[in-house]
Amino acid sequence: MTEIKTEITKVTIFRDGARVTRTGKVTLSKGPQKAEINGITEYASADSFRVKGKGPAKLSSIDIQTTTEVFEPSDDVKPLHDELEELQKKLEEIQDDLDFHNGRLVNLTSMVSEFSNYYGQVYAANEGEIGQLTEMDKTASKMYLDTKKSIHILEDKREEVTKQIEVIRNNLNKIGAKRRTESFKNVEVSLELTEDSEVEIEVTYQVYNARWNPIYDVDLLPGNAKLRRMALLYNQTKENWNNVDLTVSTATARPVQAIEATPYYIGVYDPSLERVRRRESDKMKKSARSMPMAAPKSEKPPAPPPEMMEEFAEATETVSGIAVYELPKKVTIPSDNEKHPITLIEEDLESETIHYWYTEGMAEVVAQDEVTNGGNVILPGKVKVYAEGDYIGETSISQISPREEFKLGTRTAYDVKAEKKLVHREVEKAGITRGKLRRSYKYRLEIQSFSKIPVEIDVFDRVPHSESTSIEVKADWEKFGVKEQHLGILEWHKSIQPDQKTIIEYDYEVSWEKGITVHPPLP
Numbered sequence: 001m002t003e004i005k006t007e008i009t010k011v012t013i014f015r016d017g018a019r020v021t022r023t024g025k026v027t028l029s030k031g032p033q034k035a036e037i038n039g040i041t042e043y044a045s046a047d048s049f050r051v052k053g054k055g056p057a058k059l060s061s062i063d064i065q066t067t068t069e070v071f072e073p074s075d076d077v078k079p080l081h082d083e084l085e086e087l088q089k090k091l092e093e094i095q096d097d098l099d100f101h102n103g104r105l106v107n108l109t110s111m112v113s114e115f116s117n118y119y120g121q122v123y124a125a126n127e128g129e130i131g132q133l134t135e136m137d138k139t140a141s142k143m144y145l146d147t148k149k150s151i152h153i154l155e156d157k158r159e160e161v162t163k164q165i166e167v168i169r170n171n172l173n174k175i176g177a178k179r180r181t182e183s184f185k186n187v188e189v190s191l192e193l194t195e196d197s198e199v200e201i202e203v204t205y206q207v208y209n210a211r212w213n214p215i216y217d218v219d220l221l222p223g224n225a226k227l228r229r230m231a232l233l234y235n236q237t238k239e240n241w242n243n244v245d246l247t248v249s250t251a252t253a254r255p256v257q258a259i260e261a262t263p264y265y266i267g268v269y270d271p272s273l274e275r276v277r278r279r280e281s282d283k284m285k286k287s288a289r290s291m292p293m294a295a296p297k298s299e300k301p302p303a304p305p306p307e308m309m310e311e312f313a314e315a316t317e318t319v320s321g322i323a324v325y326e327l328p329k330k331v332t333i334p335s336d337n338e339k340h341p342i343t344l345i346e347e348d349l350e351s352e353t354i355h356y357w358y359t360e361g362m363a364e365v366v367a368q369d370e371v372t373n374g375g376n377v378i379l380p381g382k383v384k385v386y387a388e389g390d391y392i393g394e395t396s397i398s399q400i401s402p403r404e405e406f407k408l409g410t411r412t413a414y415d416v417k418a419e420k421k422l423v424h425r426e427v428e429k430a431g432i433t434r435g436k437l438r439r440s441y442k443y444r445l446e447i448q449s450f451s452k453i454p455v456e457i458d459v460f461d462r463v464p465h466s467e468s469t470s471i472e473v474k475a476d477w478e479k480f481g482v483k484e485q486h487l488g489i490l491e492w493h494k495s496i497q498p499d500q501k502t503i504i505e506y507d508y509e510v511s512w513e514k515g516i517t518v519h520p521p522l523p
Contacts, residue, residue: 003036003037003493004024005026006037008020008022011244011247011333012249012324014212015211015250015252016252017208018206023200025200026199027197027198031192033190033193040186040205041207042066042184042238043208043209046064046066046185049185050204051189053203055194055197057197059235060192061189061190063188064185064189067184068182080172087161087394093290096157097154099153101154102151105144108140108143108144108147141262172383207237213234213339214378215231215232217230219389220369222353225348225408229344229347232341233248234340236336237335240332242439244330244332245330246331247324247325286429313344314326325344349373351370351371353369354368354372354456355367355460357458358461364412364413370405372403372404375403392411415449417448417450418445418459421447437511438509440507441523442505443461444461445505447459447494447502448501449499455495456493457493458491462488462490463508465488470513474508
């Protein structure tokens with residue numbers, strides 16, 4: 001058996017896994033040969049291994065095996081363990097002394113209390129002198145102070161020893177445990193060589209302890225949005241990716257299933273039929289358990305992305321909108337618990353700034369950009385938004401399909417001022433309109449632009465709407481240029497030239513039967 005030394009040369013990282021490629025060379029003699037690639041991470045999926053190579057040889061078979069190795073601690077760990085044992089013994093001795101002195105303190109307190117109570121009775125009977133009480137008090141006070149001092153000294157020693165123990169334990173944790181066991185995957189390859197030659201072996205497999213999360217920077221400019229796509233990579237595979245060709249894919253490594261639609265039957269409940277169905281179901285479950293499991297189907301690895309010639313990653317849209325980004329330079333991603341950010345691409349997207357004002361809920365006009373996505377999917381993630389280079393905030397974005405429109409960058413529009421005014425309000429009592437009550441309103445919406453360029457604005461307002469036949473709302477919305485009106489929600493779209501003002505005026509009336517109370521009250 002000949003061992004082939006391999007290195008990780010290429011990685012394709014998915015949203016929930018990675019495909020790793022190892023390559024290595026070995027010189028073999030003519031005839032049947034067996035070679036072995038050792039030390040592959042235990043997180044590699046056994047049924048995902050693929051082997052191919054170059055050279056005058058035929059590949060007969062591959063076999064995947066799992067081995068376990070036990071690692072003993074290095075020699076420099078033993079002195080630390082010995083020192084730790086000595087410190088723990090010292091800590092136990094200090095604690096014993098502390099327990100003794102604390103007990104002594106309790107006994108002193110109890111003794112002084114009992115003596116004071118007893119001597120008070122003796123002194124009252126003229127059988128004792130006051131000097132004896134004074135001498136006892138001095139002696140007890142000295143013993144008490146000496147004991148407290150000893151306790152403070154022991155507590156300081158205990159704290160110092162505890163800190164030393166903590167330092168040694170931290171050092172031991174850094175070096176490693178006394179003994180650890182690790183598992184590895186090994187690949188055994190059977191070859192048939194036609195001549196003595198050097199052959200190149202390439203092993204590809206998938207791991208699931210790797211992933212990436214998308215983040216974005218968007219700079220909103222007049223007429224377009226500059227989108228920078230970035231990825232936060234996580235490698236926890238126990239394999240360092242040193243100087244590898246990296247491809248980032250928006251695909252997922254887990255299998256996806258298309259579920260066929262089945263009829264939804266309903267009927268009259270019959271207990272006897274339910275028992276029959278249950279017996280049939282139990283038989284089918286027993287039969288399914290007795291049948292051998294089918295071997296999982298191997299997935300053909302996707303074709304490699306094209307080589308890129310640009311500074312940023314080259315983005316390619318594959319089937320079903322999946323995008324892959326191939327990095328232009330080799331990268332190193334160690335196996336750890338840290339996140340590793342990389343920049344994918346920067347692209348210009350079509351964008352149009354739309355202003356928005358809802359009179360009832362907003363004191364100020366806001367601006368939004370309606371952006372049209374390019375040919376690559378935008379995955380859900382956090383977005384830092386800029387307007388012409390100025391940071392305006394951070395938000396989250398949902399999944400955006402290729403060429404889908406979406407809104408981004410909601411911000412206060414300081415170059416547009418808007419105000420709603422009640423111009424006229426009239427109340428008519430019952431009797432004038434045949435026993436009905438009526439109120440009429442007239443409003444004016446004034447929108448002033450201070451922008452240097454034309455402004456497109458969507459204006460929304462609302463009027464009362466009732467589904468009751470006893471309450472009626474009347475207005476001529478076509479006359480007032482309303483773009484759309486639904487359930488009392490009014491929409492206008494206006495184009496305002498620089499330093500110009502536009503005015504929207506509308507009126508409506510509400511009438512209702514006498515004795516009806518309108519709720520909530522009208523303005």
